[in-house]
Amino acid sequence: MDWEALLASAEGPPGLATLRRAAGARFLERGLPSPRDEAWRYTDTRFLAQQELQLVRPVIEIDAPDGVHVRPLEEALDAAEPFLAAEAERELPFRLLNTALLRDGLLVEVEDGTTPEKALQLTITTTHGLAVPRLLVAVGENARLTLVERYRAGSGVCLPVTQLSVGRGSRVEHLRIHYGSSDVHIGCVEVQQQRDSFVASHLLTFGGRLVRNDLSFHLLGSGAEVQLNGLYLADGKQHVDNHTTVEHAVPHCDSRETYRGILGGKASAVFNGRVHVHPDAQRTDAQQSNQNLLLTDDAIIHTKPELEIYADDVKCTHGATIGQLDREALFYLQSRGLAHDEARRMLVDSFAAEIVRRIGDEPLRNELTEAVVARLPGMLAEAA
Amino acid sequence: MLEIRGLEAGVKGKTILKGIDLVVNAGEVHAIMGPNGSGKSTLAQVIAGREQFVVSAGSVKYDGRDLLELAPDERACAGIFMAFQYPVEIPGVSNSYFLRSALNAQRRARGEQELDAFEFLAFIQDRMALLNLQDELLNRPVNDGFSGGEKKRNEIFQMAVLEPRLAVLDETDSGLDIDALRVVASGINSLRRDDNATIVVTHYQRLLNYVVPDFVHILVDGRIVRSGDRQLALDLEEQGYDRIAARAA
Numbered sequence: 265m266d267w268e269a270l271l272a273s274a275e276g277p278p279g280l281a282t283l284r285r286a287a288g289a290r291f292l293e294r295g296l297p298s299p300r301d302e303a304w305r306y307t308d309t310r311f312l313a314q315q316e317l318q319l320v321r322p323v324i325e326i327d328a329p330d331g332v333h334v335r336p337l338e339e340a341l342d343a344a345e346p347f348l349a350a351e352a353e354r355e356l357p358f359r360l361l362n363t364a365l366l367r368d369g370l371l372v373e374v375e376d377g378t379t380p381e382k383a384l385q386l387t388i389t390t391t392h393g394l395a396v397p398r399l400l401v402a403v404g405e406n407a408r409l410t411l412v413e414r415y416r417a418g419s420g421v422c423l424p425v426t427q428l429s430v431g432r433g434s435r436v437e438h439l440r441i442h443y444g445s446s447d448v449h450i451g452c453v454e455v456q457q458q459r460d461s462f463v464a465s466h467l468l469t470f471g472g473r474l475v476r477n478d479l480s481f482h483l484l485g486s487g488a489e490v491q492l493n494g495l496y497l498a499d500g501k502q503h504v505d506n507h508t509t510v511e512h513a514v515p516h517c518d519s520r521e522t523y524r525g526i527l528g529g530k531a532s533a534v535f536n537g538r539v540h541v542h543p544d545a546q547r548t549d550a551q552q553s554n555q556n557l558l559l560t561d562d563a564i565i566h567t568k569p570e571l572e573i574y575a576d577d578v579k580c581t582h583g584a585t586i587g588q589l590d591r592e593a594l595f596y597l598q599s600r601g602l603a604h605d606e607a608r609r610m611l612v613d614s615f616a617a618e619i620v621r622r623i624g625d626e627p628l629r630n631e632l633t634e635a636v637v638a639r640l641p642g643m644l645a646e647a648a
Numbered sequence: 649m650l651e652i653r654g655l656e657a658g659v660k661g662k663t664i665l666k667g668i669d670l671v672v673n674a675g676e677v678h679a680i681m682g683p684n685g686s687g688k689s690t691l692a693q694v695i696a697g698r699e700q701f702v703v704s705a706g707s708v709k710y711d712g713r714d715l716l717e718l719a720p721d722e723r724a725c726a727g728i729f730m731a732f733q734y735p736v737e738i739p740g741v742s743n744s745y746f747l748r749s750a751l752n753a754q755r756r757a758r759g760e761q762e763l764d765a766f767e768f769l770a771f772i773q774d775r776m777a778l779l780n781l782q783d784e785l786l787n788r789p790v791n792d793g794f795s796g797g798e799k800k801r802n803e804i805f806q807m808a809v810l811e812p813r814l815a816v817l818d819e820t821d822s823g824l825d826i827d828a829l830r831v832v833a834s835g836i837n838s839l840r841r842d843d844n845a846t847i848v849v850t851h852y853q854r855l856l857n858y859v860v861p862d863f864v865h866i867l868v869d870g871r872i873v874r875s876g877d878r879q880l881a882l883d884l885e886e887q888g889y890d891r892i893a894a895r896a897a
């Protein structure tokens with residue numbers, strides 16, 4: 265893969281040329297991550313260097329409710345400026361690459377006090393090549409938004425970056441759903457929360473050849489609260505890596521993180537949950553849990569909590585579990601007449617449902633419930 | 649209905665049941681009593697089909713069929729029900745969804761029409777009243793956060809809905825206060841019929857004041873050392889397991 269040639273030939277809005285060049289130069293200098301890099305220890309992306317990737321423009325279907333303004337990035341460069349100002353100095357290589365190739369961006373704005381009745385739904389389809397969608401979302405004060413990013417991918421490489429800014433007193437429910445198969449999906453979500461804001465983040469991954477998500481939540485105003493819910497399902501030789509970071513920068517903020525994984529076949533997964541409590545962030549309440557269900561002996565999970573606490577008056581808890589299906593529960597269900605397969609499906613389904621039921625929007629909750637139901641039989645048959 | 653001959657069974661190479669003979673006919677209530685560790689619960693679980701227990705000798709026939717050949721769910725569909733000593737908590741699965749799935753699995757096996765959610769609700773109404781269960785218990789996850797008494801009532805409620813031919817109640821009285829015991833016992837009694845049978849496994853005589861057995865068997869160290877009628881349970885309470893067992897030996 266000749267990255268230099270790719271960067272040189274890529275087209276984009278003239279107003280972003282300087283930014284693109286700077287990000288491109290930094291990407292070339294740093295290169296793809298190596299497994300020696302702690303954050304990429306279990307996720308090897310070097311095979312990308314062996315591929316000849318063509319830059320493609322993703323197909324983005326937009327369903328925007330009243331009260332939500334969506335504009336192409338090139339028509340909204342001024343409004344995008346606060347999001348993009350520091351993008352050429354980022355650490356994550358694939359985020360830099362997204363910036364270096366920036367073209368298909370959307371800017372979403374929800375004005376102060378606006379409470380749209382329905383969700384903003386974006387469905388991004390990629391079938392081949394390299395796609396770098398970018399979503400910038402500015403939610404004003406005392407507003408509401410339900411935002412869905414739905415990625416459908418057969419193969420190819422998608423490097424989506426989403427930046428979300430949530431104003432004082434606003435409430436946002438954000439779903440990032442990835443219906444993958446043999447694709448590569450390396451995504452990034454960055455959320456900035458002001459005072460008394462609430463964000464429920466749901467990351468739902470249904471597999472892919474290689475999936476990596478880096479999510480960071482910056483609690484910048486007191487009273488801000490974030491819920492991080494994650495569900496990842498993988499089988500075959502799929503690999504899913506979720507890295508989350510919560511920055512407790514100020515006092516009196518809460519974070520609740522619950523990530524669950526179901527792994528079959530020879531799938532592998534990584535959960536790395538970092539919670540950073542800054543020196544001033546007294547009265548922080550941070551909870552984290554990561555639970556994994558392994559359906560086969562060959563499935564692998566690497567789970568790691570990473571707590572950095574520099575304040576003394578805080579509540580921080582974390583816990584991780586790795587297990588098989590509960591035999592007691594299986595026998596209990598069978599003893600009532602449910603066949604072994606049906607009992608297994610019910611237990612695995614209920615494990616996933618604990619995450620899905622946290623989705624507030626009912627139609628979306630139903631969509632995900634069905635997606636889990638549709639995905640499980642194959643995973644269970646393979647594991648049987 | 650149930651015919652157990654020379655049954656030996658154990659777990660991980662340790663023999664717990666050392667030759668059990670027991671015949672249970674339709675319409676009968678049998679009580680199995682014994683001290684802790686005598687094998688009462690093992691017997692119940694072997695009948696229900698728990699795979700951890702390995703049968704090394706003997707036979708169990710149910711309506712003339714080899715019960716030991718059947719998987720736990722096949723036994724349930726054939727009409728066998730065990731009320732668990734420690735009902736399992738299953739977070740994330742609602743009680744009503746679980747029970748409807750189980751009932752429909754059994755109905756399918758019998759060639760009967762499945763019940764939809766509305767038909768199911770109508771079907772269970774009077775059974776809930778029988779066990780004094782509140783509606784909200786239906787929507788809660790199976791046994792999750794239930795009190796000890798709620799769990800036991802939920803077991804008998806399941807029994808009332810599934811209408812087994814042979815019910816095995818494993819220490820259903822343990823952990824119940826006297827009011828809950830009455831509710832559970834009257835539930836069990838109202839389900840007694842000429843065409844079904846019940847095996848009550850218990851440590852104490854107490855439950856048998858309410859659920860009156862036709863036969864009482866004393867199990868000590870994996871063997872039935874004495875069998876008799878209800879009077880045997882009363883003698884046992886007065887004299888204790890040691891003397892009854894000693895007299896049998």
